[in-house]
Amino acid sequence: xxAKCVVHGLRSLGAAVIASLSYLGMLASFHARLGLLLGAxxxxxxxxxxxLHFVGNRSLAITLVSGLFVGxxxxxxxxxxxxxxxxxxxxxxxxxxxxxxxxxPVVAALLFAGRAGTSLTAEVGLMKAGEQLDAISMMGIxxxxxxxxxxxxxxxxxxxxxxxxxxxxxxxxxxxxxxxLIGVDSGAFWSQMQSGVDVMHDxxxxxxxxxxxxxxxxxxxLAMGWLARPTPEGVSQATTRAVxxxxxxxxxxxxxxxxxxxxx
Amino acid sequence: MNQPLxxxxxxxxxxxxxxxxxxxxxxxxxxxxxxxxxxxxxGKTTILRLIxxxxxxxxxxxxxxxxxxxxxxxxxxxxxxxxxGMLFQAGALFTDLTVFENVAFPLREHTRLSxxxxxxxxxxxxxxxxxxxxxxxxxxxxxxxxxRRVALARAIALDPPILMCDEPFAGLDPISLGTVANLLRxxxxxxxxxxxxxxxxxxxxxxxxxxxxxxxxxxxxxxxxPQAMRESSDPFVRQFIDGTEQGPVPFHAPGPSLDALLALNxx
Numbered sequence: 058x059x060a061k062c063v064v065h066g067l068r069s070l071g072a073a074v075i076a077s078l079s080y081l082g083m084l085a086s087f088h089a090r091l092g093l094l095l096g097a098x099x100x101x102x103x104x105x106x107x108x109l110h111f112v113g114n115r116s117l118a119i120t121l122v123s124g125l126f127v128g129x130x131x132x133x134x135x136x137x138x139x140x141x142x143x144x145x146x147x148x149x150x151x152x153x154x155x156x157x158x159x160x161x162p163v164v165a166a167l168l169f170a171g172r173a174g175t176s177l178t179a180e181v182g183l184m185k186a187g188e189q190l191d192a193i194s195m196m197g198i199x200x201x202x203x204x205x206x207x208x209x210x211x212x213x214x215x216x217x218x219x220x221x222x223x224x225x226x227x228x229x230x231x232x233x234x235x236x237x238l239i240g241v242d243s244g245a246f247w248s249q250m251q252s253g254v255d256v257m258h259d260x261x262x263x264x265x266x267x268x269x270x271x272x273x274x275x276x277x278x279l280a281m282g283w284l285a286r287p288t289p290e291g292v293s294q295a296t297t298r299a300v301x302x303x304x305x306x307x308x309x310x311x312x313x314x315x316x317x318x319x320x321x
Numbered sequence: 322m323n324q325p326l327x328x329x330x331x332x333x334x335x336x337x338x339x340x341x342x343x344x345x346x347x348x349x350x351x352x353x354x355x356x357x358x359x360x361x362x363x364g365k366t367t368i369l370r371l372i373x374x375x376x377x378x379x380x381x382x383x384x385x386x387x388x389x390x391x392x393x394x395x396x397x398x399x400x401x402x403x404x405x406g407m408l409f410q411a412g413a414l415f416t417d418l419t420v421f422e423n424v425a426f427p428l429r430e431h432t433r434l435s436x437x438x439x440x441x442x443x444x445x446x447x448x449x450x451x452x453x454x455x456x457x458x459x460x461x462x463x464x465x466x467x468x469r470r471v472a473l474a475r476a477i478a479l480d481p482p483i484l485m486c487d488e489p490f491a492g493l494d495p496i497s498l499g500t501v502a503n504l505l506r507x508x509x510x511x512x513x514x515x516x517x518x519x520x521x522x523x524x525x526x527x528x529x530x531x532x533x534x535x536x537x538x539x540x541x542x543x544x545x546x547p548q549a550m551r552e553s554s555d556p557f558v559r560q561f562i563d564g565t566e567q568g569p570v571p572f573h574a575p576g577p578s579l580d581a582l583l584a585l586n587x588x
Contacts, residue, residue: 192413195373196427196479197403199395203430 098210108211124223128230146245150253152231161224166270170303174278178299181282182292212275217267332381356526359536406476414460421456465492
């Protein structure tokens with residue numbers, strides 16, 4: 058009896074491991090296929106521009122507003138902390154480095170996953186449920202190439218732009234709180250930032266992170282829509298799964314990238 | 322009869338362990354209008370999906386225009402699909418495009434025609450289904466029947482030699498139904514289209530089809546001309562043609578009786 062239970066348990070565990078691995082394999086193959094279709098997406102600039110407007114424009118307002126408030130908080134918290142050591146003139150440097158290296162790419166990616174990513178998942182999932190993807194296939198058109206690839210390429214382009222805007226507005230917010238409201242010296246704020254931020258290393262790393270996060274958010278959202286069960290419930294679950302998977306992957310990837318890019 | 326354009330040879334298909342179609346053998350000649358009929362869930366739509374390569378059979382061989390579907394890679398299958406037009410049950414129109422753009426979609430993707438030529442072709446196709454006046458509307462503004470007619474216009478946009486229609490008459494008013502049935506018949510004969518209709522509409526099918534296949538329990542239960550079907554004494558055919566509850570096909574899904582479920586027999 059006990060042996061039977063053990064065998065049953067091992068079998069269930071094995072089946073779960075195999076199912077998880079095959080799902081991961083399917084996701085990896087989906088990412089690879091989208092990557093290979095990037096050339097095709099850039100070959101049709103009108104489609105790409107339409108999608109860039111769709112995914113970029115939709116995330117713009119939330120990105121700018123969030124960036125501003127994050128900048129306010131950074132300005133305030135940064136000032137309180139630096140003031141203890143009499144280094145409040147380094148506020149500009151602290152705000153800029155925090156935003157350009159970390160908060161800009163990461164928070165913009167999380168907002169993108171919640172705003173544009175869910176739209177992408179729902180759109181593709183509903184196209185699947187409404188047999189529109191099958192209709193495209195039956196016209197002799199590859200839906201991955203025609204529907205998904207332009208959306209993926211748009212995510213790759215939109216993400217660094219949104220992160221840059223987030224950081225720029227955040228620095229503006231930090232300046233407003235630190236310089237205009239609290240009274241930190243304006244010249245010190247900008248000059249510290251100018252001397253302390255390395256364009257290639259700091260800004261370049263932020264841009265590189267944004268590209269990676271754009272890949273993660275775009276491909277994950279599209280994969281979840283593509284693999285969704287073609288029912289209203291299936292699309293709803295896929296949308297939730299897309300946000301959770303994108304957010305966790307972005308945070309995990311951020312740690313790895315930080316270790317790689319800024320490690321001694 | 323002409324050489325078969327589509328042929329099924331001992332085809333089995335199922336979802337997992339659940340069989341849908343078993344040992345299916347039939348062929349469709351070039352220019353033929355074949356109606357596939359049968360009860361709900363009998364696998365009629367699956368036959369169209371098998372022909373289009375949207376699903377793969379588990380056993381047997383399917384040939385379309387002389388090509389074995391199982392031997393085709395993705396690109397070859399896409400090339401073959403350009404010779405097929407498919408009208409889906411719910412229309413499957415692109416909801417973010419206007420009626421005009423929906424019909425223009427395959428033309429834009431597969432041809433390098435000028436905008437003027439595309440406009441003329443699209444309006445002609447929409448005129449054929451009586452809907453050129455709604456070209457600027459969005460699919461959400463159309464009734465179910467109108468959406469299906471637009472989908473038909475899109476399916477014939479590239480003048481494919483094979484046309485597959487899944488429930489083309491569902492939701493149509495009597496005038497549209499007669500018009501669409503005649504249109505299918507005319508297109509089939511005038512352009513030499515090979516047409517497969519999946520339908521429940523017995524009268525229209527008997528009126529326009531060259532041949533009818535009756536599918537039930539995953540198999541072909543009867544096959545013949547409309548005349549032969551009308552005169553058949555086969556109980557399965559009679560039940561379907563006459564639309565009666567009595568016959569070999571039960572109205573109720575198999576399972577325990579209602580009495581048993583309600584436990585009326587229990588003390």
